[in-house]
Amino acid sequence: MSLALKQQLKLTQQLLMTPQLQQAIKLLQLSRLELADTIRQEIEQNPLLEELSPGDADYESVQNSLSATEEMQAAPEPERTGEVNMDDVSSMQEINWEDDYANYYDAGFSFTKETPERNRLTQIDFLTKETNLQSHLQWQLSHAELNKELKEAGLFVIGNLNQHGFLEVTVEDIIREIGCDEETARRAIAIIQEMDPPGVAAIDVRESLLLQLKRLELDDSLAAEIIKDHLHSL
Structure with a gap:
């Protein structure tokens, strides 16, 4: 059994060629004579189709719809009333990004106030910059109110996670490398x-599964008990 922690964001866009779309593309490529011949063949092959004459009520309704469509296509493009200056971020001041991120992560520690001299990611950077697991954790750690020694120990922990997110160092390794006490590590x-x-x-x-259950407040559940005592049997 192989379990791993991964972050993956994938955005795809594709055009599905439905039968209606394929038929529309085919008809658009025909000349007027070819189109008339194709319509005549369809009427002959499909008994549910019938050709409308100018005197029919349905014919007049179709003509009115086509006229309305042509008028909409010929309408002039509306004038621009103004432009948005992306440098003006006053409209974003009402959004409390700090509280939103704090509520999302619920990581058990508070976020620091933004200061001009602090080199932190902006909201746009966070949304657009490609991140991996370590940089994602470093970003969260940078917003935690921790003392210098504790942040150094946290960075050391993050730097010693393998590609699956598992910790590859012990408490003793942290104490030796950072020079902190056991409680800090x-x-x-x-x-x-x-x-x-x-x-x-x-x-x-x-431990990873138990941590996930703890986050869901299920650390005393039957699932947690099975993982604690019987995971080796699965």
Whole structure:
């Protein structure tokens, strides 16, 4: 059984050639004579179709619809009333980005106030810049109100996650490399484990699954009990 933590964002766009669209493209390529011949053949082959004459009420309705469509296509393009200056971000001031991110992550720590001299990602950078797991965790850590030693320990933890998001160092490794005490090392691991995605920074699959259940407030559930005691049997 192989489980891994991954982040993936995929956007695709495709044009589906429906039978109606294929028929419309085919008819648009015909000349007037070819179109008339094609319509005549369709009427002969399909008994449900009938040709309208100028005296029929349905014929007049179709003509009125075509005239209305031509008038709409011939209508002049509306004038521009103004342009939006992307440098003017006053319209975004009503959005509390800090609270929105805090509510989304619910990571158990508060976010710091933005200061002009602080080199932090803007909202547009966050939405458009391609990120991986480590940079995503570093972004969350940069917004946490932590002391310098705890942030250094947190960065060390993030830097020692493998491609699946599992922690590859021990508490003793953190103490030795950062020069912190055991409490700081364990707290740094716990802070990263509270970040998004759930289950990150676990030492194995078992702990990762338990962290995910804890995030869902299911750490005392039957599923958690099965994972704790019987995962090796699955």
